[in-house]
Amino acid sequence: MRRAALGLRGRRGARVLGAARAPRSLHVAVVGGGVVGVSTADELLKRGCRVTLLEATQEVAGVSSATWGNAGTLWKSLRGTTPCEPATLWRTLKLLGRDPGHEKNVFINNSCLTDAAFYRWALALARCSNPSDYDWPTAHGDAQRYLLERAVALGAGGLRVAGGEVRSSKGAVLASDASDALGDSALYTQALAEDCKARGVHVWTNAPASLTANGLEVDGACVEADVIVLCAGAASTTLLPFYVPIHPLRGYSITARVTDAERAPEASFFVHPKHLYCTRLDEERVRFTCYGEFVPLRKTPPTAALETRLKRLIDYAVPDASEWSDFVDCEVWHGDRPLTPDGLPLVGKLAPGLYINAGHGFNGWRDAGITASFVAGLVAGGEDDAPAYVEAWAPGRFNL
Numbered sequence: 446m447r448r449a450a451l452g453l454r455g456r457r458g459a460r461v462l463g464a465a466r467a468p469r470s471l472h473v474a475v476v477g478g479g480v481v482g483v484s485t486a487d488e489l490l491k492r493g494c495r496v497t498l499l500e501a502t503q504e505v506a507g508v509s510s511a512t513w514g515n516a517g518t519l520w521k522s523l524r525g526t527t528p529c530e531p532a533t534l535w536r537t538l539k540l541l542g543r544d545p546g547h548e549k550n551v552f553i554n555n556s557c558l559t560d561a562a563f564y565r566w567a568l569a570l571a572r573c574s575n576p577s578d579y580d581w582p583t584a585h586g587d588a589q590r591y592l593l594e595r596a597v598a599l600g601a602g603g604l605r606v607a608g609g610e611v612r613s614s615k616g617a618v619l620a621s622d623a624s625d626a627l628g629d630s631a632l633y634t635q636a637l638a639e640d641c642k643a644r645g646v647h648v649w650t651n652a653p654a655s656l657t658a659n660g661l662e663v664d665g666a667c668v669e670a671d672v673i674v675l676c677a678g679a680a681s682t683t684l685l686p687f688y689v690p691i692h693p694l695r696g697y698s699i700t701a702r703v704t705d706a707e708r709a710p711e712a713s714f715f716v717h718p719k720h721l722y723c724t725r726l727d728e729e730r731v732r733f734t735c736y737g738e739f740v741p742l743r744k745t746p747p748t749a750a751l752e753t754r755l756k757r758l759i760d761y762a763v764p765d766a767s768e769w770s771d772f773v774d775c776e777v778w779h780g781d782r783p784l785t786p787d788g789l790p791l792v793g794k795l796a797p798g799l800y801i802n803a804g805h806g807f808n809g810w811r812d813a814g815i816t817a818s819f820v821a822g823l824v825a826g827g828e829d830d831a832p833a834y835v836e837a838w839a840p841g842r843f844n845l
């Protein structure tokens with residue numbers, strides 16, 4: 446099925462199942478209730494659209510979304526990983542194999558060997574040019590500012606400015622930006638979804654959407670809308686009848702209990718080269734996050750060895766962690782980073798009436814607000830005052 450056969454041409458005033466209707470406003474269906482989808486619904490609403498948010502599971506920002514258990518950092522001082530940089534690519538390849546010293550953090554799950562989509566993504570990675578001119582200091586600063594301001598307006602707790610310390614494996618602080626921030630993206634997203642609901646967004650949970658020749662469907666029923674914005678994270682590719690290079694890079698986290706609030710680090714820090722993030726979410730919780738495991742597009746269970754290894758890695762990389770935290774009642778979580786070959790999100794128009802806002806990779810919590818604002822502007826029209834760096838997000842860079 447090609448793009449033109451999707452049947453998504455805009456139909457003003459179309460009806461959506463179960464939603465109240467505001468005459469003559471553009472009706473947009475947002476697919477995916479993670480931080481990106483909910484932020485997109487929020488921005489569309491601000492621009493006067495009528496919005497229906499479709500979430501496949503029983504809750505927005507639920508445990509199966511990447512929004513639920515990520516590292517929680519909203520750093521602007523660190524560039525973050527862009528996979529197509531030669532150094533990162535080389536490290537990825539070098540990291541295959543045994544790892545007695547806990548130095549490796551990127552793995553390719555065996556199931557990828559029979560996943561054609563993984564080879565396709567790897568080919569796109571090999572072809573990808575380095576986005577070295579991306580103005581990341583401005584973009585990261587804008588992204589963080591957006592979220593902090595939105596959280597204040599929302600009254601959502603948990604977001605705070607707390608210097609993002611970068612530490613060596615011996616614990617020495619290598620760099621710190623006092624203005625960095627952190628927070629629990631699931632709490633923020635759930636609060637934002639409640640706010641959107643109160644302002645009129647129809648939040649439809651248990652609604653796994655699919656794109657068919659007839660348009661958007663849930664459980665075989667047609668969902669009519671003028672425009673669809675796809676924000677389904679790592680699952681976005683599976684919904685489209687043509688290929689977009691977004692692949693799941695699974696990560697693991699443990700949210701531990703703080704046992705000594707005075708001694709536990711106040712902010713978040715990064716242990717290099719173990720690639721372990723430690724983030725003090727609040728008084729009671731500290732989260733450890735690590736690993737990038739390329740997994741196939743189809744669902745696979747978490748790698749048991751990586752789950753159990755995470756606790757050992759914490760002991761090894763942060764030897765004093767047991768003095769201020771413990772693993773009582775904690776669960777090991779895994780979630781998929783929706784990764785593009787150049788590490789930048791894919792934001793823009795794919796076909797008439799069909800837009801995408803996905804592929805945020807390592808930084809979707811931080812960048813959700815600014816990409817939502819941009820895509821909502823594209824959908825709703827209006828003034829074009831977008832900063833220059835948004836050009837790097839265009840689907841056209843992958844010939845889409």
Ligand SMILES: Cc1cc2nc3c(=O)[nH]c(=O)nc-3n(C[C@H](O)[C@H](O)[C@H](O)COP(=O)(O)OP(=O)(O)OC[C@H]3O[C@@H](n4cnc5c(N)ncnc54)[C@H](O)[C@@H]3O)c2cc1C
Binds near residue numbers: 500514678808
């Ligand atoms: C271990 C780890 C650590 C991370 N650390 C950070 C960090 O410190 N800072 C940062 O900025 N980012 C971080 N990230 C990245 C960040 O979590 C993601 O980029 C971000 O959550 C992506 O948000 P999303 O809304 O696109 O996807 P998700 O949060 O995965 O949400 C997608 C939603 O779409 C729904 N969905 C899927 N298919 C359908 C369908 N067919 N119909 C309806 N709904 C559907 C899913 O159920 C899900 O709720 C981390 C990620 C991981 C995995």
